Amino acid sequence: MPVLRTPSPGWDGQGQAGGSPGTHRVLFLDVTLAPRDPQAPGQFGHPVAVPDDKQEEAKSRWKEGNFNVYLSDLIPVDRAIADTRPAGCSEQRVHDDLPTTSIIMCFVDEVWSTLLRSVHSVLSRSPPHLIEELILVDDFSTKEYLKEKLAQYMLRFPKVKILRLKKRHGLIRARLAGAEIAKGAVLTFLDSHVECNVGWLEPLLERVRQSRAKVACPVIEVISDKDMSYMTVDNFQRGIFTWPMNFGWKQIPQEVIEKNKIKETDIIRCPVMAGGLFSIDKKYFFELGMYDPGLDVWGGENMEISFKVWMCGGEIEIVPCSRVGHIFRNDNPYSFPKDRVSTVERNLARVAEVWLDEYKELFYGHAYHLVLKNLDVGDLTQQIQLRKKLQCKSFQWYLENVYPDLDAPLVKASGLLVNIATARCVTVENTTLALETCDVNNKHQQFNYTWLRLIQHRELCVCPASSAGTPGLRRCHGRSRSLHGRSRSLTWLHRSLVTSQPHMTDHIISRHLQPPTCLEADPSHKALRVNACDSANPYQKWRFGNYYAD
Ligand code: UDP
Numbered sequence: 001m002p003v004l005r006t007p008s009p010g011w012d013g014q015g016q017a018g019g020s021p022g023t024h025r026v027l028f029l030d031v032t033l034a035p036r037d038p039q040a041p042g043q044f045g046h047p048v049a050v051p052d053d054k055q056e057e058a059k060s061r062w063k064e065g066n067f068n069v070y071l072s073d074l075i076p077v078d079r080a081i082a083d084t085r086p087a088g089c090s091e092q093r094v095h096d097d098l099p100t101t102s103i104i105m106c107f108v109d110e111v112w113s114t115l116l117r118s119v120h121s122v123l124s125r126s127p128p129h130l131i132e133e134l135i136l137v138d139d140f141s142t143k144e145y146l147k148e149k150l151a152q153y154m155l156r157f158p159k160v161k162i163l164r165l166k167k168r169h170g171l172i173r174a175r176l177a178g179a180e181i182a183k184g185a186v187l188t189f190l191d192s193h194v195e196c197n198v199g200w201l202e203p204l205l206e207r208v209r210q211s212r213a214k215v216a217c218p219v220i221e222v223i224s225d226k227d228m229s230y231m232t233v234d235n236f237q238r239g240i241f242t243w244p245m246n247f248g249w250k251q252i253p254q255e256v257i258e259k260n261k262i263k264e265t266d267i268i269r270c271p272v273m274a275g276g277l278f279s280i281d282k283k284y285f286f287e288l289g290m291y292d293p294g295l296d297v298w299g300g301e302n303m304e305i306s307f308k309v310w311m312c313g314g315e316i317e318i319v320p321c322s323r324v325g326h327i328f329r330n331d332n333p334y335s336f337p338k339d340r341v342s343t344v345e346r347n348l349a350r351v352a353e354v355w356l357d358e359y360k361e362l363f364y365g366h367a368y369h370l371v372l373k374n375l376d377v378g379d380l381t382q383q384i385q386l387r388k389k390l391q392c393k394s395f396q397w398y399l400e401n402v403y404p405d406l407d408a409p410l411v412k413a414s415g416l417l418v419n420i421a422t423a424r425c426v427t428v429e430n431t432t433l434a435l436e437t438c439d440v441n442n443k444h445q446q447f448n449y450t451w452l453r454l455i456q457h458r459e460l461c462v463c464p465a466s467s468a469g470t471p472g473l474r475r476c477h478g479r480s481r482s483l484h485g486r487s488r489s490l491t492w493l494h495r496s497l498v499t500s501q502p503h504m505t506d507h508i509i510s511r512h513l514q515p516p517t518c519l520e521a522d523p524s525h526k527a528l529r530v531n532a533c534d535s536a537n538p539y540q541k542w543r544f545g546n547y548y549a550d
């Protein structure tokens with residue numbers, strides 16, 4: 001049987017030919033304890049098929065990790081994978097004096113073979129002198145094999161330490177526990193179902209060496225949850241978010257790539273990181289206050305660290321020459337203390353409250369059910385103080401400088417509020433409302449239709465019924481805190497919010513009167529009133545001067 005020889009630890013480039021002093025060509029290391037069997041299932045990252053007579057077994061084991069656990073167990077824990085780095089990466093040079101790193105890998109009830117493959121891939125494909133330690137943080141796993149058996153297995157790797165948490169902390173606080181005991185100059189966080197590719201580590205550490213405020217992320221490649229193949233991903237992807245703070249990937253447009261002559265190996269600045277895999281200077285991480293410890297279990301922490309880094313003077317980068325495979329799963333295989341959705345929602349609301357400034361209205365506007373359910377985000381004093389202490393910039397600065405392509409209008413509509421039938425405009429007269437001839441220069445005719453569904457003129461909001469029984473003005477009650485309680489009766493539905501009645505999208509509807517009631521121009525032309533909604537009535541149709549969102 002042919003035997004696959006692993007490439008010998010290459011210190012090539014040490015001759016400095018063509019390189020600047022104090023640097024070497026990035027190391028190509030792929031050490032295995034035994035020669036690799038090229039016939040082994042999944043070798044080289046190839047896909048594996050489940051034999052016909054094992055379909056049932058594979059199916060039943062899927063839920064152990066929400067991926068093909070049966071196949072994972074067949075594949076060697078030290079399999080080779082294709083070197084997917086863009087051309088040119090293997091010629092890149094890095095400094096000889098890179099900082100050392102502690103790898104922090106948290107897990108809860110991770111599948112045995114997958115956890116081992118993650119650990120092997122780190123130790124096989126990283127220059128040993130750069131790995132201070134690999135800290136496995138056991139987040140109170142229940143599986144028996146993760147106890148003594150795991151400890152025994154890891155004895156062969158002196159650099160592996162296992163930190164056992166005494167209760168379930170969740171990913172976020174488990175990472176913090178790992179960071180607290182880490183000795184390396186840099187922290188490198190990894191998930192427990194990854195495969196690090198050749199040359200993955202040095203390019204990350206090179207970025208942190210260049211500036212301690214650079215947070216470096218590898219390109220996250222895909223290990224198929226179905227056939228366990230290792231697949232590369234499209235280049236030029238940035239980590240971004242859409243409202244209400246959903247993480248996603250977005251390709252840099254082709255014309256931007258061409259215009260700026262961006263190369264496949266060029267560093268990509270990211271508005272937000274995916275979260276699972278990154279290197280960060282340890283002292284810097286602590287200075288930033290790590291993660292908000294009030295974030296629970298999983299989710300939103302990538303937003304928090306991303307905003308914090310950018311707004312407080314750092315940068316988030318994707319390093320194309322560093323590639324790590326990750327098993328993406330459709331669902332988390334572990335339990336949440338509360339349910340997953342409400343945990344993530346609460347985490348995101350904390351992030352919004354601390355970091356988004358006035359833009360948090362966009363978050364709540366896109367996740368309006370959070371307003372309705374009167375979400376309790378807990379105490380934020382420390383996080384707000386931290387932001388002050390670090391003298392972080394505004395979210396507006398972040399939008400302008402880091403993520404200018406995000407659609408983020410502060411209000412849904414603004415300007416005149418014109419009645420269709422009369423072509424007259426709502427006008428503020430002292431503390432009451434009237435209908436007057438429209439005049440774009442009249443300050444008393446300027447309204448905002450906000451994400452929180454208020455029709456706002458300065459600090460006053462249009463309310464369906466004043467003491468006189470006609471629509472009037474009331475204080476809107478501060479900002480988003482006022483979402484709760486009283487001011488909710490000030491909300492109006494218009495345009496896209498009237499999806500249930502497509503023929504009433506021009507109406508302005510208050511659901512707080514029973515039955516729902518529409519804003520109407522009194523045919524006497526000078527007054528406003530509310531009346532039973534009637535889709536055909538043009539006196540109930542309105543248009544704002546400008547619309548910024550549907
Ligand atoms: N994890 C943990 N405790 C938790 C939840 C997750 O230690 O309460 C670990 C998990 O085992 C994994 C990492 O944190 O190694 C990230 O979680 P996951 O892979 O589920 O997140 P995803 O990749 O789906 O975003």
Ligand code: MN
Pocket residue numbers: 191192193276326327
């Ligand atoms: Mn993961």
